[in-house]
Amino acid sequence: MDSAQIDQVRRFNRTVTERVGVLHDHYLGRDRAIGEARLLWEIGEQGQDVRRLRERLGLDSGYVSRLLRSLEADGLVTVEPQPRDRRVRTVRLTDAGRAERAMLDARSEELAGSLLEPLNDAQRARLVSAMAEVDRLLTAGTVTLDTVDPGHPDARHCLRSYFTELRERFETGFDPVRSLLPDAGELTPPRGVFLVARLHGEPVGCAGLKLPAGAPAEIKRMWVAPQARRLGLGRRFLAELEARAEQHGCTLLRLDTNKALTAAIGLYHSYGFQEVPAFNDEPYAHHWFEKRITAPPPRSAP
Amino acid sequence: MDSAQIDQVRRFNRTVTERVGVLHDHYLGRDRAIGEARLLWEIGEQGQDVRRLRERLGLDSGYVSRLLRSLEADGLVTVEPQPRDRRVRTVRLTDAGRAERAMLDARSEELAGSLLEPLNDAQRARLVSAMAEVDRLLTAGTVTLDTVDPGHPDARHCLRSYFTELRERFETGFDPVRSLLPDAGELTPPRGVFLVARLHGEPVGCAGLKLPAGAPAEIKRMWVAPQARRLGLGRRFLAELEARAEQHGCTLLRLDTNKALTAAIGLYHSYGFQEVPAFNDEPYAHHWFEKRITAPPPRSAP
DNA sequence: CGATTTCTCTGACTAGAGTCAGAGAATGGA
C-alpha cells in the first residue's frame, strides 16, 4: 500500500465528505431531524419490529422509543404490539408517514441530481461509472469470510440457494442425490473447511474444502449470491482455500465443474488452474481442474 | 440525466457515507471532539488569523472563540494579537498542538489504509483510480464561472499567472508588450466578456472573448491553473464563450495560439475548431483556428 | 478629535443525538 494511494484516498474522503455532506444537510436535514428521518426511512413500506429497527440502526432502545413517540405525535407512524408476541411492537407508516418518506426519497434523488447537474454528458457518464467502481470495491472490502459448520443456518441458506441455482442453470437440471456430495464431516475440521461470506451480516456466498489425508485438497460447493457478484469474492474464496490447503500440507488443489458455469470456469483459468482429465466420476461435471500449490515467496520485511 | 444514473449516485452516497462515516468516527472522533479537531487541523503548521479560520470553516465567531479557549486550556495553541492590527488575533500551534495534529494526520492515514487493507493489489489500484476520477469530477462540479471586469483582483491574478506561464513555456519567452493584447475595454461588455473560474472561492482560470461589431468573435487569454487541470475546465470555457458569442449574433469564433501549448491545441481540435491561415499578425502565434457557430438544435421539451 | 466600523470575546441559550438505570408487561422454561 503506497503513500500515493493513501494520499489519493484521503483526498477522496475529503472531497466526498465535504461535497456530499453539505448537500446532505441541505436536502435531507431540512424539516426533520436526521435521527427521525433515518428511522422513518428504515421503517419502510411494510413496517418493522422496533427490535429490528434498533438492531439495524444500532441505537439505544430508549432513544428509539423516544424517536417513535415523536413520530407518533406527528401522526407519521403507528406502533402496535405484535399479535404473536405482545412484548414486541411493530411500527407502521401512516399515509402521512408514507408521504413524508416519499419526500425524503425525492430529496435524496435531488441530492444525487445536484452532483450530476453541473457536468456535461460525458463527464456524467464517467462520474457514474467511477462511483459504481468505488461502490463495488468498498462493498467488497466489507465482506467477511468466516469458517462455519456446514449445518449452520447461514451455511444451509447458501447451500439451498446454490442447489436451486444449479437446478436452473444445468441443462440436465440438478438432483443433489445423484451428485457426489461430501458428507458434513468432510467439510468440518480437521477433515475439511466450510466458509461463509457475509455482507452486513447476511450470508452472500460459501465455499467448501475437502482435506483428505494423503490426497489432493478439493474445492466443493463454491457459490456467490447474485447481489454479491463482481466483488472479487470468487477469487477471494480461492485464495483463502488455497492458503488453508497449503497450511494443511497439501501440494495440489483440485475441483470439478459443469459447463454451464462459464463465469466460474473463466475464474479457475485466470486463477492459475489447468484443465485435467476427469479424476472422479461426478455425473454433473464436464471439466476438471487442478492447481499446484507452491509456498509463496517469503515476504520482504515490512 | 437518467434514473439509472441517479440510482447509482444514491447507492454510492449510501455506501460511502456509511463506510467512511463509521471509520471517521472510529479513527478521528476518538479523543477530541471533531469540532476541535477540525480547527486544530485548519490552524496548520504556520498558524492562522482567527478571522480566516472562521471564514474557512464557516463558523460563528463566538463558537470559534470558545473552541480556541478550550484548545488553549489544553496547551495545544497560543493566541496572540497580530502586531500590525491588534484587533486581529493569530493562533499558533504549540509543540503539543503540533503533536496532536500529527496524530490526527496519522489517524486519517490509518482510515485511508483501512479502506484499502482488505483488498488485493489489483483491486486497490482500481479503487484508487476510481476514487481519483470521482474526486476530479466532483471537484469539477464545484468550479464556478463568473463574468468579471478584467481589472478585478482575481482576473489580474489569473492574467499574471498566465503571462508567467507563457514566459516559461514559449521557447522565445513572452513579453506582453510585443503581443497583440486587447485593451481592457475590449473584454468588458458590450465589446467583450472576461470570465474567471473559481474553486472554493480561489481563482483558478480565466478566458476572454472579444466581440467586435461585424467581425468574428475572438477568444483571448484562456488559462487554467495547474491545480485545476484535468477538470474539463478548458472545454467549459469554450462552451460558455461560444454560447456568449452566439447570443451576440456571431457566426464565427476564432483564436490564435503558440505551438508550445500542445494541450490547448488538442482541445481546440477536439472541440471542433479547424486550423486556418493566419488572420492576424500576433508575433507569438503559430496556429490559427476557427469554428463556425451554428444555432444548437432546439431542445426537446423538458 | 469623535464617530463608526472591525474584530474578538463572554454569557446565556437551544436542539440534536445519545446514554444509563430502572420499571412494567409479556413470554418461556423448569
Added chain:
DNA sequence: TCCATTCTCTGACTCTAGTCAGAGAAATCG
C-alpha cells in the same frame, strides 16, 4: 406456578455543536 428473560418505555442525564446578543478594545474615516 414461579422465576428468569425479553422487550419496550420513561425519567434523568450528558456532550456536541451551534446561535444570538451584546461588550470592549483597536483601527479607520471624516
